Amino acid sequence: MAVTIRDVARASGVHVSTVSRAFSAPHLVNPETRTRVLAVADDLGYRPNRAARALTTGRTHNLGLIVADISNPFFPPLIKAAQEQARLRDYHVFVADTDEDPKVEEDLIQTLTKQVDGVLLCSPRLTNRTIERLREEVPFVLVNRRVKGMATVLMDVARGARLAFEHLTALGHRRLALVTGPSGSWTSKEMQEAAAAARDVDVAFLGPNQPTELGGLAAAADVIASGATGVLAYNDLVAIGLIEGLAERGVDVPDDISVIGVDDIVAGRLSRPKLTTIAMPTAAAGRIAVDMLLQSVDSQAATGVTMLETTLIVRESTGEAHT
Amino acid sequence: MAVTIRDVARASGVHVSTVSRAFSAPHLVNPETRTRVLAVADDLGYRPNRAARALTTGRTHNLGLIVADISNPFFPPLIKAAQEQARLRDYHVFVADTDEDPKVEEDLIQTLTKQVDGVLLCSPRLTNRTIERLREEVPFVLVNRRVKGMATVLMDVARGARLAFEHLTALGHRRLALVTGPSGSWTSKEMQEAAAAARDVDVAFLGPNQPTELGGLAAAADVIASGATGVLAYNDLVAIGLIEGLAERGVDVPDDISVIGVDDIVAGRLSRPKLTTIAMPTAAAGRIAVDMLLQSVDSQAATGVTMLETTLIVRESTGEAHT
DNA sequence: TTGAAAGCGCTAACAC
DNA sequence: GTGTTAGCGCTTTCAA
Numbered sequence: 001m002a003v004t005i006r007d008v009a010r011a012s013g014v015h016v017s018t019v020s021r022a023f024s025a026p027h028l029v030n031p032e033t034r035t036r037v038l039a040v041a042d043d044l045g046y047r048p049n050r051a052a053r054a055l056t057t058g059r060t061h062n063l064g065l066i067v068a069d070i071s072n073p074f075f076p077p078l079i080k081a082a083q084e085q086a087r088l089r090d091y092h093v094f095v096a097d098t099d100e101d102p103k104v105e106e107d108l109i110q111t112l113t114k115q116v117d118g119v120l121l122c123s124p125r126l127t128n129r130t131i132e133r134l135r136e137e138v139p140f141v142l143v144n145r146r147v148k149g150m151a152t153v154l155m156d157v158a159r160g161a162r163l164a165f166e167h168l169t170a171l172g173h174r175r176l177a178l179v180t181g182p183s184g185s186w187t188s189k190e191m192q193e194a195a196a197a198a199r200d201v202d203v204a205f206l207g208p209n210q211p212t213e214l215g216g217l218a219a220a221a222d223v224i225a226s227g228a229t230g231v232l233a234y235n236d237l238v239a240i241g242l243i244e245g246l247a248e249r250g251v252d253v254p255d256d257i258s259v260i261g262v263d264d265i266v267a268g269r270l271s272r273p274k275l276t277t278i279a280m281p282t283a284a285a286g287r288i289a290v291d292m293l294l295q296s297v298d299s300q301a302a303t304g305v306t307m308l309e310t311t312l313i314v315r316e317s318t319g320e321a322h323t
Numbered sequence: 324m325a326v327t328i329r330d331v332a333r334a335s336g337v338h339v340s341t342v343s344r345a346f347s348a349p350h351l352v353n354p355e356t357r358t359r360v361l362a363v364a365d366d367l368g369y370r371p372n373r374a375a376r377a378l379t380t381g382r383t384h385n386l387g388l389i390v391a392d393i394s395n396p397f398f399p400p401l402i403k404a405a406q407e408q409a410r411l412r413d414y415h416v417f418v419a420d421t422d423e424d425p426k427v428e429e430d431l432i433q434t435l436t437k438q439v440d441g442v443l444l445c446s447p448r449l450t451n452r453t454i455e456r457l458r459e460e461v462p463f464v465l466v467n468r469r470v471k472g473m474a475t476v477l478m479d480v481a482r483g484a485r486l487a488f489e490h491l492t493a494l495g496h497r498r499l500a501l502v503t504g505p506s507g508s509w510t511s512k513e514m515q516e517a518a519a520a521a522r523d524v525d526v527a528f529l530g531p532n533q534p535t536e537l538g539g540l541a542a543a544a545d546v547i548a549s550g551a552t553g554v555l556a557y558n559d560l561v562a563i564g565l566i567e568g569l570a571e572r573g574v575d576v577p578d579d580i581s582v583i584g585v586d587d588i589v590a591g592r593l594s595r596p597k598l599t600t601i602a603m604p605t606a607a608a609g610r611i612a613v614d615m616l617l618q619s620v621d622s623q624a625a626t627g628v629t630m631l632e633t634t635l636i637v638r639e640s641t642g643e644a645h646t
Numbered sequence: 647t648t649g650a651a652a653g654c655g656c657t658a659a660c661a662c
Numbered sequence: 663g664t665g666t667t668a669g670c671g672c673t674t675t676c677a678a
Contacts, residue, residue, distance in 0.1 A: 244593075
């Protein structure tokens with residue numbers, strides 16, 4: 001077995017509780033004893049067993065991070081940032097992928113519950129009711145989902161959508177289309193509301209669609225049929241698929257139709273034409289969500305909604321309307 | 324506090340040890356008692372505390388997965404698959420990002436060590452010496468790195484590179500270039516050896532380069548200077564950057580120069596031209612690595628090297644040589 | 647087949 | 663400032 005607190009105690013001639021204190025309450029132990037104990041510990045390669053510690057303190061110093069699909073390029077920057085922020089706060093994070101399956105998601109939360117101090121739920125597929133039930137067992141922070149009374153990190157897609165429509169309008173486009181995402185999506189709903197409020201333009205609503213390239217590909221015909229010359233797509237993947245579908249039909253972007261995506265994934269910078277998009281602050285969302293979560297772990301409370309700004313990044317997939 | 328084994332024992336009129344057995348050694352308990360206990364447990368919403376269990380069994384049922392950079396599109400499919408495979412085996416996985424920093428990497432392993440039964444090290448930046456030292460503390464499986472005597476999952480890049488060179492040769496290219504990656508990379512070394520063995524062609528070695536689009540972008544001038552008409556790049560990101568760099572200099576892909584990448588990341592299918600690439604079985608690697616790890620957790624042993632096949636995917640970035 | 651008791655590694659009152 | 667003791671939730675001998 002590995003070296004335990006008892007080994008350190010024996011080797012440094014003090015009681016285990018002194019060793020314990022040397023680590024978790026340094027101010028309660030004589031500086032000299034402390035340095036000696038720590039030296040011995042270091043010498044022996046002692047590392048506190050966090051699981052054992054958790055048993056008495058009730059703090060595991062672990063977090064759960066649950067996402068629908070790790071492979072969706074929207075998530076990795078969020079995971080990376082969350083994980084790093086947690087590490088800086090001396091927390092480890094379990095990352096779990098539900099593969100878009102609510103059943104898996106619920107089960108995961110259940111089994112994780114005892115091993116973590118809190119859970120970050122990103123774009124959950126669970127019903128509100130289930131989420132509300134589960135929150136009794138462990139603190140949550142939601143990302144990209146709104147449930148009343150729960151701590152949440154949101155990105156201001158509505159504003160992003162407004163910026164997008166203004167951009168298209170400024171370029172002279174008057175007939176626009178919104179290629180929506182899955183019907184249950186909060187993001188998609190926000191975009192629709194922004195579209196409905198757009199002025200001086202017609203906006204056609206095309207959807208729902210799968211939030212993938214295939215979804216965009218399949219929407220190409222409808223976009224053409226709508227007569228729109230400016231399009232806001234649910235996300236970058238959809239936008240890229242759409243551009244491809246349009247190309248297959250001999251429609252050029254941006255010469256014939258302008259297309260804007262959402263998320264600012266890396267692929268958007270690499271595709272041709274480079275994608276004009278609404279950048280989502282995913283890394284910031286990850287960091288902030290972790291901080292909110294740790295705060296609510298400490299204070300038992302901390303609900304509240306944090307709304308993060310989005311920005312429009314103009315690249316090559318939008319251009320002037322030719323009327 | 325949550326419901327513990329004691330609550331279940333009390334509510335079902337048996338001793339805690341019986342409840343324990345009902346869960347972890349069902350065959351040792353009377354079927355009737357068992358069903359009753361389980362019913363009560365279910366009723367109370369009891370879930371065994373894995374951390375407490377780990378304290379006596381020595382098995383945490385957790386795994387660590389350490390990668391250099393979650394945002395690198397090479398990793399998410401691997402993480403996703405590993406995580407899912409682990410879940411099927413009733414394991415949870417800590418995912419940690421070292422941000423390419425060996426110091427962080429070592430530290431992470433150290434603190435994770437006590438909480439996991441094994442660690443998956445993907446493309447580690449540590450020295451062999453350090454890896455060998457750390458393996459004393461916890462079982463490892465290495466992905467994309469070879470250290471003697473350690474369990475390893477490798478992808479057959481050398482064969483992939485051969486296929487790439489053969490493809491280029493068959494298209495009539497005679498002057499080739501290999502745009503290499505970071506100097507310490509096992510993958511890069513494999514590619515170089517394959518290149519050196521290629522027949523009937525000249526291969527220029529260009530590098531080392533950063534394993535990113537910027538690396539590819541910066542290599543464009545050298546590629547042109549080399550006079551090569553067929554290029555194998557370290558990975559897809561480099562290939563995409565290279566294609567961009569060539570375009571900036573008025574060189575068309577594939578008309579003037581053919582380019583092949585490695586990894587088959589999603590962006591490669593979305594970029595223009597669509598990238599011809601060597602597909603790496605990252606998901607399979609993740610699954611297999613987890614199985615190897617669990618096996619070595621059980622048997623204390625299990626070293627061995629698994630080599631996975633790679634395949635050439637021909638898309639649009641390669642074409643016939645115009646000579 | 648079940649109960650009793652010890653103990654995993656650690657922390658947290660409580661004494662001294 | 664340090665030692666003693668009990669106990670976190672669970673498993674695992676050992677008896678019965």
